[in-house]
Amino acid sequence: MTFPRCGVNDAESHVSWKERMVALASGQKPRRRRKKRYLHQTGKWYKRHLTYRLVNWPWYLPQQQVRLVVKAAFDLWSNVSGLVFWEASGDPADIRLTFFHGDHNDGADNAFDGPGGALAHAFFPRRGEAHFDNDERWSLDSGKGRNLFVVMAHEIGHTLGLEHSPVHNALMSPYYKKLGKDFVLSWDDILAIQNLYGKPPRGPVVQLPGKLFARFQDWSQHLDAPERQESNLSSHYCWSFFDAITIDLKDNLYIFKGGYYWIVSKGGKATGPRPLQELWPRLPSTLDAAAFSEEDGKFYFFKGGRCWRYKGSSLDVGFPQKCSSTGRLPRHPDMAFYFQPLHHLVLFKGPKYYVVNEESLQVEPYYPRSVRDWGGVPAMANGAVTHPDGFVYFFRSDQFWKFDPERLQVVATGKWAPQLRWLGCQEAELNQAVG
Structure with a gap:
């Protein structure tokens, strides 16, 4: 139980994955599942343009790099689907990303437990929330600490309606994948998001390798406005x-x-x-x-x-x-x-x-x-x-x-x-x- 993983319940994920694979193999359209999971109904967003807001972030991480992590995580999904995202300047936003300590009114079973264990959890559409353990040791590079980009991209997948995947190297596996040099999204991740929102209308699928996201500390040069001393x-x-x-x-x-x-x-x-x-x-x-x-x-x-x-x-x-x-x-x-x-x-x-x-x-x-x-x-x-x-x-x-x-x-x-x-x-x- 102390192994770092996503806190979203995946009791039915294997069943839905099997149904989707059978439907794809037979050329049929997968049947939409509407069973209750994780305090709400699963489904999808009924629009293709979504806004998001980063409510807060760990005190020891520079704001500008964390914002880049969030943007890159959303771009990862928009590159392979019909979705478009932009950051909202304030409330309201379709998807909200928040860091919490311990019990944060999601129920005792969803309270964060510090380093290890459940690092984050999210709600399916259309509640539009992802929560992250603020007591975890987060990292913006491939050094020590939990890679924030991988966890962020995984939880965003849940906010878009994706369940856990039984495929070992999938981003949506319940145990967070390591960020290697290979592609971040697996074929199963891409099929799952396109099943909900279709292929990107603006051109071919842009599959991004993990090596592009190894060091967000080096991405700060792409922002125009300098930050406070914490970014120095x-x-x-x-x-x-x-x-x-x-x-x-x-x-x-x-x-x-x-x-x-x-x-x-x-x-x-x-x-x-x-x-x-x-x-x-x-x-x-x-x-x-x-x-x-x-x-x-x-x-x-x-x-x-x-x-x-x-x-x-x-x-x-x-x-x-x-x-x-x-x-x-x-x-x-x-x-x-x-x-x-x-x-x-x-x-x-x-x-x-x-x-x-x-x-x-x-x-x-x-x-x-x-x-x-x-x-x-x-x-x-x-x-x-x-x-x-x-x-x-x-x-x-x-x-x-x-x-x-x-x-x-x-x-x-x-x-x-x-x-x-x-x-x-x-x-x-x-x-x-x-x-």
Whole structure:
């Protein structure tokens, strides 16, 4: 139940899908289903021009990029159907998109439960609403966090009258698809929307590949009006969670988000962002985890089942490697860091942690073990660093946990952006907004 999925009930989706496939195979018109589902009647809109409104959005995401995500999600459906969408300047709008915390008057069964589980749900025509969990960790790129574009496009499909599809790679599968390089919509998605609204009258179907939607942070240049400071990449990691963090022997912090990194000096001054490949050639566009080892003075990067090792900017011979198969390292680790008492790298993945030999990149004997060994450190953290004060700081979303390596327990918690000035987020306006 904790696996991220759509919260719309799909009890009859397989039945309706089977009826539609049988009808298409026989050349008959599919029978319209009018059974009650999800507190209302399914059906379709009886017009082809629809308006939408983004009511609110997560505080840590820039408004202009979120609006681009929403527009792209609607364009995805209009490119393959007879529908046309435009953003309404205010009420009323046919379709409303809203982010909520917990119970939001949709009934106890539809209350949002924070990270994981049901990320969103929507109502079929003609209520015209889609709701998203505001406590989820949303992302505008292919890095850590839930991809907002994929979830947005899926829920919009429901507002247009589409039920869940049993096809595994369909956008309308109840479990949200990953945004790969292939087409976002499957053949089943296209057939379903055209069954309701017909083919696009303005030309051939425009099928869009997923690689076009990998990085909405880079789309801001297409908007004319500049936004407030939250859209400024120079402090972007302060307004959001980051993908990874590490610290070198000179106490320089390296903070990673998407395809960029920032360097924060010992005095708390941040510089960046800079592209990852500028300093570390051949790295992927996003990272799962990063660590600097005090043992050999090298950087270690992890993405999927592969790992990279650099001395400065020079990639070691034989890298990247498939560390998940050769060294039993976990795929898509949550974080990595160098733990001084063990003189080894430590990787966290879900409820387990792994101690890794840097030279062989093999998991040490008797590991993995439970994260409970770490006395209050949360699972699924973004990253961790050992600060010069001797404590290890763990990070997840906008929170930090201060860990005492001698007592092996967490001794303090809080919000890192306003409280830990050494992370480079000391601007008064920013601290007030995040706090």
